[in-house]
Amino acid sequence: xxxxxxxxxxxxxxxxxxxxxxxxxxxxxxxxxxxxxxxxxxxxxxxxxxxxxxxxxxxxxxxxxxxxxxxxxxxxxxxxxxxxxxxxxxxxxxxxxxxxxxxxxxxxxxxxxxxxxxxxxxxxxxxxxxxxxxxxxxxxxxxxxxxxxxxxxxxxxxxxxxxxxxxxxxxxxxxxxxxxxxxxxxxxxxxxxxxxxxxxxxxxxxxxxxxxxxxxxxxxxxxxxxxxxx
Amino acid sequence: xxxxxxxxxxxxxxxxxxxxxxxxxxxxxxxxxxxxxxxxxxxxxxxxxxxxxxxxxxxxxxxxxxxxxxxxxxxxxxxxxxxxxxxxxxxxxxxxxxxxxxxxxxxxxxxxxxxxxxxxxxxxxxxxxxxxxxxxxxxxxxxxxxxxxxxxxxxxxxxxxxxxxxxxxxxxxxxxxxxxxxxxxxxxxxxxxxxxxxxxxxxxxxxxxxxxxxxxxxxxxxxxxxxxxx
Numbered sequence: 001x002x003x004x005x006x007x008x009x010x011x012x013x014x015x016x017x018x019x020x021x022x023x024x025x026x027x028x029x030x031x032x033x034x035x036x037x038x039x040x041x042x043x044x045x046x047x048x049x050x051x052x053x054x055x056x057x058x059x060x061x062x063x064x065x066x067x068x069x070x071x072x073x074x075x076x077x078x079x080x081x082x083x084x085x086x087x088x089x090x091x092x093x094x095x096x097x098x099x100x101x102x103x104x105x106x107x108x109x110x111x112x113x114x115x116x117x118x119x120x121x122x123x124x125x126x127x128x129x130x131x132x133x134x135x136x137x138x139x140x141x142x143x144x145x146x147x148x149x150x151x152x153x154x155x156x157x158x159x160x161x162x163x164x165x166x167x168x169x170x171x172x173x174x175x176x177x178x179x180x181x182x183x184x185x186x187x188x189x190x191x192x193x194x195x196x197x198x199x200x201x202x203x204x205x206x207x208x209x210x211x212x213x214x215x216x217x218x219x220x221x222x223x224x225x226x227x228x229x230x
Numbered sequence: 231x232x233x234x235x236x237x238x239x240x241x242x243x244x245x246x247x248x249x250x251x252x253x254x255x256x257x258x259x260x261x262x263x264x265x266x267x268x269x270x271x272x273x274x275x276x277x278x279x280x281x282x283x284x285x286x287x288x289x290x291x292x293x294x295x296x297x298x299x300x301x302x303x304x305x306x307x308x309x310x311x312x313x314x315x316x317x318x319x320x321x322x323x324x325x326x327x328x329x330x331x332x333x334x335x336x337x338x339x340x341x342x343x344x345x346x347x348x349x350x351x352x353x354x355x356x357x358x359x360x361x362x363x364x365x366x367x368x369x370x371x372x373x374x375x376x377x378x379x380x381x382x383x384x385x386x387x388x389x390x391x392x393x394x395x396x397x398x399x400x401x402x403x404x405x406x407x408x409x410x411x412x413x414x415x416x417x418x419x420x421x422x423x424x425x426x427x428x429x430x431x432x433x434x435x436x437x438x439x440x441x442x443x444x445x446x447x448x449x450x451x452x453x454x455x456x457x458x459x460x
Contacts, residue, residue, distance in 0.1 A: 012397040043405055044412030090409050092368075132368050137406040138322075139362050139413050141375045158400035167242040170388035170423075175273055176367040179320050182274030183369045193400075 002027060002116040003150050005124035006196040007157045007208075009088055017057050017120070020196065023207070025061050027116050028083055033064040035081040037107070039097035040089025040122040054085060068103075078106045081115065088121025088157075091134035095126060096142035108148040117150065121157045124191070128154040133180055133188050135173075151197060151204055152187075153230070154180075159190035159213060177215045188215040189230070197230070204230040232257060232346040233380050235354035236426040237387045237438075239318055247287050247350070250426065253437070255291050257346045258313055263294040265311040267337070269327035270319025270352040284315060298333075308336045311345065318351025318387075321364035325356060326372035338378040347380065351387045354421070358384040363410055363418050365403070381427060381434055382417075383460070384410075389420035389443060407445045418445040419460070427460070434460040 004020075004027045011019045028034065038050040051067030058065045065085070071077035078084075084107060086094070098104040104126070111117040119127050125134045127150040131142075135158060162172040171179075177188050189197065195208030206212040211223040234250075234257045241249045258264065268280040281297030288295045295315070301307035308314075314337060316324070328334040334356070341347040349357050355364045357380040361372075365388060392402040401409075407418050419427065425438030436442040441453040 008400075041412070042401075042409075044409055093409075093413065132370070134368065135400060137363060137365070137410055138368060138375060139406075139410040141362075145368060145371045160400065170238075170365060170390065171272075176369075179272075179274055179323075180367055180369040182271070183323065 001199050003199040004118050004196055005127045006120045007191040008193045009120040011194055028063055031082045034083040034085055035068050036065045037068050037086040040094035042089035074101055075106050078110055083116040085118040086123030088123055090139055091122040091125045091131050091136045092138050092140050092142055094122050095131050096140050099143045111150055124155050124157050127151055129186055154186050154188045156188055156190045159192045181217045185217050231429050233429040234348050234426055235357045236350045237421040238423045239350040258293055261312045264313040264315055265298050266295045267298050267316040270324035272319035304331055305336050308340055313346040315348040316353030318353055320369055321352040321355045321361050321366040322368050322370050322372055324352050325361050326370050329373045341380055354385050354387050357381055359416055384416050384418045386418055386420045389422045411447045415447050
């Protein structure tokens with residue numbers, strides 16, 4: 001497998017996918033066309049508008065982008081694609097759409113056969129076992145929370161450390177993930193912005209400039225360095 | 231109906247339910263015993279431990295508290311209760327438990343018959359039409375997102391304004407609620423900490439020290455003052 005799951009598409013003050021451009025070029029080596037999965041629709045943007053954003057970035061890498069929504073037979077489009085990029089937005093909307101169109105399993109099988117896959121934010125969540133560690137609001141009801149399991153754990157993208165200055169009693173991210181672990185045994189990778197997970201064959205590593213926080217049942221959370229094998 | 235739905239149980243630096251003690255006393259006037267619904271289990275706390283926290287607070291008001299989990303026949307316990315308090319924690323866990331035990335509809339009918347209801351955080355979310363505007367992590371999969379609809383809108387508790395100093399690209403609360411409105415027509419009450427919704431009969435007002443932010447489809451969000459009728 002050949003997979004890159006990034007915490008975010010855009011670093012603060014940066015441009016879309018800029019910080020990870022060379023890694024994306026490497027991921028899609030030898031590929032001139034990919035399918036973009038726009039269903040997470042950040043801020044309710046249309047599928048066409050969202051695909052345009054991806055197209056503009058990939059033009060710099062001389063890779064053509066087609067939006068999956070443009071195809072009449074989307075299952076065939078996935079089976080014929082050379083590679084995939086799923087953008088961020090709302091994970092509930094993304095997962096609902098993929099399940100309703102029977103695309104979750106089809107994309108999974110194609111990626112497991114070796115086609116490169118790029119995910120950012122919600123697009124990374126669906127690379128995990130399930131979407132139960134998303135940060136998103138449940139704006140729609142998906143028929144299932146199960147995802148592709150391209151990696152044998154869950155991801156929490158945009159992982160955010162507690163802010164000691166915040167005079168607010170909503171739960172911290174760490175509290176939420178610990179609540180998840182009271183109900184589930186699945187390991188959770190708290191992926192800070194600027195970090196990503198890379199899978200090449202069976203080797204899975206965390207990459208990027210920040211430390212990565214790992215949450216496991218009945219263990220204190222711990223930090224691992226960039227390059228560590230998961 | 232006689233309902234109080236609070237954004238939070240505890241203000242920053244304050245004690246449990248302290249800021250709203252006189253309103254709670256008024257809500258439960260003439261009542262010496264209530265049923266506590268502990269199923270949201272904040273931080274994975276046990277039902278017993280959580281009920282103990284509620285008991286200690288209500289002892290000050292000379293009101294006895296029984297945890298709903300203590301009853302063998304929980305539907306009968308709800309039907310025989312004099313009033314209800316549902317505490318915060320994880321909304322997905324709360325809603326899943328209530329639906330699986332067929333309690334959502336039973337509590338709704340009892341509150342609609344006039345029994346007083348207090349909710350905080352997740353306990354307020356379930357007073358809305360559905361749980362699609364919770365902030366919580368989807369740590370379990372409920373059979374439905376539908377809630378009691380004790381008020382004809384949705385609530386976003388712990389409503390938090392965007393922080394201009396945050397160098398982070400996760401979505402703001404406002405972005406999330408706007409995404410909800412691209413998929414739903416339901417009005418959302420962004421309830422800042424320190425505020426609550428009060429329903430007496432058919433009159434519904436927002437109360438507390440802060441302004442309240444209202445989100446409606448195809449409208450700019452707007453602010454209303456404490457005391458405004460919803």
